[in-house]
Amino acid sequence: xxxxxxxxxxxxxxxxxxxxxxxxxxxxxxxxxxxxxxxxxxxxxxxxxxxxxxxxxxxxxxxxxxxxxxxxxxxxxxxxxxxxxxxxxxxxxxxxxxxxxxxxxxxxxxxxxxxxxxxxxxxxxxxxxxxxxxxxxxxxxxxxxxxxxxxxxxxxxxxxxxxxxxxxxxxxxxxxxxxxxxxxxxxxxxxxxxxxxxxxxxxxxxxxxxxxxxxxxxxxxxxxxxxxxxxxxxxxxxxxxxxxxxxxxxxxxxxxxxxxxxxxxxxxxxxxxxxxxxxxxxxxxxxxxxxxxxxxxxxxxxxxxxxxxxxxxxxxxxxxxxxxxxxx
Amino acid sequence: xxxxxxxxxxxxxxxxxxxxxxxxxxxxxxxxxxxxxxxxxxxxxxxxxxxxxxxxxxxxxxxxxxxxxxxxxxxxxxxxxxxxxxxxxxxxxxxxxxxxxxxxxxxxxxxxxxxxxxxxxxxxxxxxxxxxxxxxxxxxxxxxxxxxxxxxxxxxxxxxxxxxxxxxxxxxxxxxxxxxxxxxxxxxxxxxxxxxxxxxxxxxxxxxxxxxxxxxxxxxxxxxxxxxxxxxxxxxxxxxxxxxxxxxxxxxxxxxxxxxxxxxxxxxxxxxxxxxxxxxxxxxxxxxxxxxxxxxxxxxxxxxxxxxxxxxxxxxxxxxxxxxxxxx
Numbered sequence: 001x002x003x004x005x006x007x008x009x010x011x012x013x014x015x016x017x018x019x020x021x022x023x024x025x026x027x028x029x030x031x032x033x034x035x036x037x038x039x040x041x042x043x044x045x046x047x048x049x050x051x052x053x054x055x056x057x058x059x060x061x062x063x064x065x066x067x068x069x070x071x072x073x074x075x076x077x078x079x080x081x082x083x084x085x086x087x088x089x090x091x092x093x094x095x096x097x098x099x100x101x102x103x104x105x106x107x108x109x110x111x112x113x114x115x116x117x118x119x120x121x122x123x124x125x126x127x128x129x130x131x132x133x134x135x136x137x138x139x140x141x142x143x144x145x146x147x148x149x150x151x152x153x154x155x156x157x158x159x160x161x162x163x164x165x166x167x168x169x170x171x172x173x174x175x176x177x178x179x180x181x182x183x184x185x186x187x188x189x190x191x192x193x194x195x196x197x198x199x200x201x202x203x204x205x206x207x208x209x210x211x212x213x214x215x216x217x218x219x220x221x222x223x224x225x226x227x228x229x230x231x232x233x234x235x236x237x238x239x240x241x242x243x244x245x246x247x248x249x250x251x252x253x254x255x256x257x258x259x260x261x262x263x264x265x266x267x268x269x270x271x272x273x274x275x276x277x278x279x280x281x282x283x284x285x286x287x288x289x290x291x292x293x294x295x296x297x298x299x300x301x302x303x304x305x306x307x308x309x310x311x312x313x314x315x316x317x318x319x320x321x322x323x324x325x326x327x328x
Numbered sequence: 329x330x331x332x333x334x335x336x337x338x339x340x341x342x343x344x345x346x347x348x349x350x351x352x353x354x355x356x357x358x359x360x361x362x363x364x365x366x367x368x369x370x371x372x373x374x375x376x377x378x379x380x381x382x383x384x385x386x387x388x389x390x391x392x393x394x395x396x397x398x399x400x401x402x403x404x405x406x407x408x409x410x411x412x413x414x415x416x417x418x419x420x421x422x423x424x425x426x427x428x429x430x431x432x433x434x435x436x437x438x439x440x441x442x443x444x445x446x447x448x449x450x451x452x453x454x455x456x457x458x459x460x461x462x463x464x465x466x467x468x469x470x471x472x473x474x475x476x477x478x479x480x481x482x483x484x485x486x487x488x489x490x491x492x493x494x495x496x497x498x499x500x501x502x503x504x505x506x507x508x509x510x511x512x513x514x515x516x517x518x519x520x521x522x523x524x525x526x527x528x529x530x531x532x533x534x535x536x537x538x539x540x541x542x543x544x545x546x547x548x549x550x551x552x553x554x555x556x557x558x559x560x561x562x563x564x565x566x567x568x569x570x571x572x573x574x575x576x577x578x579x580x581x582x583x584x585x586x587x588x589x590x591x592x593x594x595x596x597x598x599x600x601x602x603x604x605x606x607x608x609x610x611x612x613x614x615x616x617x618x619x620x621x622x623x624x625x626x627x628x629x630x631x632x633x634x635x636x637x638x639x640x641x642x643x644x645x646x647x648x649x650x651x652x653x654x655x656x
Contacts (some may be wrong), residue, residue: 136488159592160464166589173501264487
């Protein structure tokens with residue numbers, strides 16, 4: 001039977017998996033990206049991971065499982081030229097105009113299809129995750145930043161030059177935090193996982209009372225405070241943590257309400273590290289969202305947590321390679 | 329040569345035109361809709377208008393123009409089931425589950441394709457109007473309400489059940505005007521053509537100084553105040569009119585900024601009656617929009633006034649029928 005390889009390239013790790021035709025993760029490997037070694041080394045590492053998975057599959061074949069790799073899909077951050085298979089700009093890898101599909105294809109001998117990592121994540125959840133069975137899906141990832149992707153009638157939506165999905169840079173009225181993009185008041189400055197942690201740090205430094213004070217007393221400790229620490233503090237009844245997570249959820253709900261009115265998804269998927277806050281984050285998000293959309297949307301709209309938070313990227317990349325190849 | 333018929337059905341008038349393969353309006357008729365007579369009478373009127381246009385084309389044929397009608401496209405307000413050709417809900421016509429494509433097809437003998445009127449308007453502008461040559465277009469119409477449509481890689485975007493495009497119901501922070509949809513603070517309550525006129529009436533009734541006071545002194549006069557009167561007053565230096573139009577443009581720019589971040593159009597088209605305010609409305613719109621989008625969008629995004637304000641609906645419907653038929 002045929003399978004595909006799904007690869008998710010992040011600033012920290014490369015994850016590579018063998019993905020079955022229904023999105024099953026049959027094998028999985030994780031290696032550090034080490035992007036400082038340069039693009040050739042990173043691409044060689046990706047090829048080595050594919051070879052390793054292939055060897056494992058070949059070993060399995062002895063026991064009856066005859067899998068055959070049909071294609072490789074890669075999700076990569078930043079701007080991607082999907083037609084030419086080029087990573088146009090991936091800031092956290094320091095890549096610019098890297099012909100990734102061609103090079104990885106030469107090293108592995110398989111056809112390679114590449115796309116943006118958030119689109120691959122949402123594609124995975126839409127095809128074989130929390131939104132399976134829904135044709136019109138809007139996915140949002142709450143991580144270092146906030147990004148979105150749209151699956152419309154089962155197909156990915158790109159926008160001009162593939163630049164759709166910058167939901168993290170929607171402006172929050174009244175917010176004046178500077179964003180790395182050059183604008184001020186962008187949603188992701190306070191509502192991403194990193195944004196929530198930054199808000200907590202600011203409040204603690206300003207002397208705000210919280211159970212987090214004693215745990216993150218030194219500057220070094222404080223720099224390690226994450227959105228997961230906020231979830232824990234919220235469960236202990238900490239007001240500051242509850243306030244930050246609730247506000248982030250509410251602001252994401254506000255932004256999603258406008259998005260729903262424009263693109264009318266049947267299901268919204270919320271994923272990424274920040275989504276690990278679960279209902280702490282989802283409850284205010286749903287409240288803000290449902291109070292701001294017209295009744296016809298309320299009747300059908302599903303707002304769901306991602307199902308394969310860790311694996312959605314490789315599942316999506318694998319299924320994307322399968323579907324791109326089927327179109328050839 | 330082949331042409332198509334484009335029909336735009338509104339609450340007041342039916343416009344019917346013969347549309348050439350490049351979107352030329354070869355013939356055009358306008359008749360009152362008279363929806364109170366019931367759906368059968370309205371559909372019969374549409375068929376009669378097609379017959380009248382056909383007779384005119386036949387007469388032209390004597391002088392060498394041998395046009396042949398290939399199909400009919402109809403743009404109709406509200407929810408449309410485009411696959412089954414049914415007008416699911418058109419409130420201002422009081423239509424519900426009307427099998428328009430089938431009935432008009434039987435009366436005329438031509439294949440009929442129907443879709444939502446705003447999508448047809450934007451399709452016309454995208455294919456043969458201000459946005460011709462752009463593949464990714466977001467169109468917004470400023471009329472009784474505010475609505476939007478998206479053309480992505482040359483094709484219309486629908487969302488679940490065809491309900492994408494309700495940009496008029498995006499919430500404006502701090503605004504508490506009740507909207508007909510049941511929500512409060514919807515964009516269209518103050519930024520649509522009707523909304524601008526309503527804001528002017530409220531201000532005049534509250535005793536606000538304006539050149540409009542003497543012109544719209546009685547209740548009856550006041551009820552006829554339109555957004556066109558505001559444009560004229562603004563040109564005369566009227567502060568109230570300038571304030572209302574500028575605010576409407578700014579709020580539309582705010583909403584469009586969020587829309588751009590989500591769907592990344594290459595061009596935005598602004599049409600409908602409210603767009604007749606032209607640069608009075610477009611300048612604040614562009615300022616608000618461009619100040620809130622990340623630089624990568626600013627580099628290419630075109631924000632344009634609709635070119636065929638009156639005819640965009642029939643052009644779009646005609647070209648839509650052409651394109652739907654080509655897919656059969």
